[in-house]
Amino acid sequence: KNQVEQSPQSLIILEGKNCTLQCNYxxxxxxxxxxxxxxxxxxPVSLTIMTFSENTKSNGRYTATLDADTKQxxxxxxxxxxxxxxxxxxxxxxxxxxxxxxxxxxxxGTQLKVEL
Amino acid sequence: xxxxxxxxxxxxxxxxxxxxxxxxQHMGHRAMYWYKQKAKKPPELMFVYSYEKLSINExxxxxxxxxxPNSSLLNLHLHAxxxxxxxxxxxxxxxxxxxxxxxxxxxxxxxxRLTVL
Numbered sequence: 001k002n003q004v005e006q007s008p009q010s011l012i013i014l015e016g017k018n019c020t021l022q023c024n025y026x027x028x029x030x031x032x033x034x035x036x037x038x039x040x041x042x043x044p045v046s047l048t049i050m051t052f053s054e055n056t057k058s059n060g061r062y063t064a065t066l067d068a069d070t071k072q073x074x075x076x077x078x079x080x081x082x083x084x085x086x087x088x089x090x091x092x093x094x095x096x097x098x099x100x101x102x103x104x105x106x107x108x109g110t111q112l113k114v115e116l
Numbered sequence: 117x118x119x120x121x122x123x124x125x126x127x128x129x130x131x132x133x134x135x136x137x138x139x140x141q142h143m144g145h146r147a148m149y150w151y152k153q154k155a156k157k158p159p160e161l162m163f164v165y166s167y168e169k170l171s172i173n174e175x176x177x178x179x180x181x182x183x184x185p186n187s188s189l190l191n192l193h194l195h196a197x198x199x200x201x202x203x204x205x206x207x208x209x210x211x212x213x214x215x216x217x218x219x220x221x222x223x224x225x226x227x228x229r230l231t232v233l
Contacts, residue, residue: 043206043224044159089158104222106158
């Protein structure tokens with residue numbers, strides 16, 4: 001069964017500090033992994049997308065890593081800001097099958113709170 | 117236009133009411149989705165439309181009735197809902213390439229916060 005697990009479940013950090021969120025997956029065959037940021041009561045917004053051959057990808061203060069061998073990904077946030085407070089969701093997609101497609105497998109998210 | 121819009125933003129309804137949620141995109145995407153998301157949980161897929169035809173129904177109760185009147189619009193008709201149906205309802209869209217739905221490149225709307233009294 002395809003699964004995506006994230007840790008920690010929640011995290012509180014001070015403004016300006018860095019943090020790293022973890023994602024472990026068992027989705028197979030792997031196609032890509034995407035990190036989303038979801039503000040409370042809003043739809044998810046894509047931060048990064050990584051395919052099998054990519055080890056790292058950055059988007060501003062967000063840097064995602066992927067280890068396809070160990071099936072792990074991380075999202076590193078640098079110099080956190082109050083506006084970074086949100087849920088961060090790891091979403092993994094399996095390789096499309098001929099004539100069809102696979103659903104996304106969502107992680108349960110990490111709730112990040114950035115405080116003064 | 118790279119946006120998925122949803123209306124209304126908030127909806128409060130009684131268990132005997134009939135209401136509809138609307139979703140619109142103008143990115144030329146031919147796959148559209150409805151998700152249900154409870155607080156602090158990941159989104160759960162409800163329906164997928166491909167080329168305006170229902171391709172996936174994740175065993176959703178019949179009190180939820182989707183409709184795709186054209187390639188830009190997706191509706192979710194609600195009738196006789198239960199309080200446990202209160203949630204954030206998300207719409208998403210993605211491309212379809214040579215009949216294959218690009219599930220992994222979905223754009224999400226902001227959601228409709230539904231409260232059933």
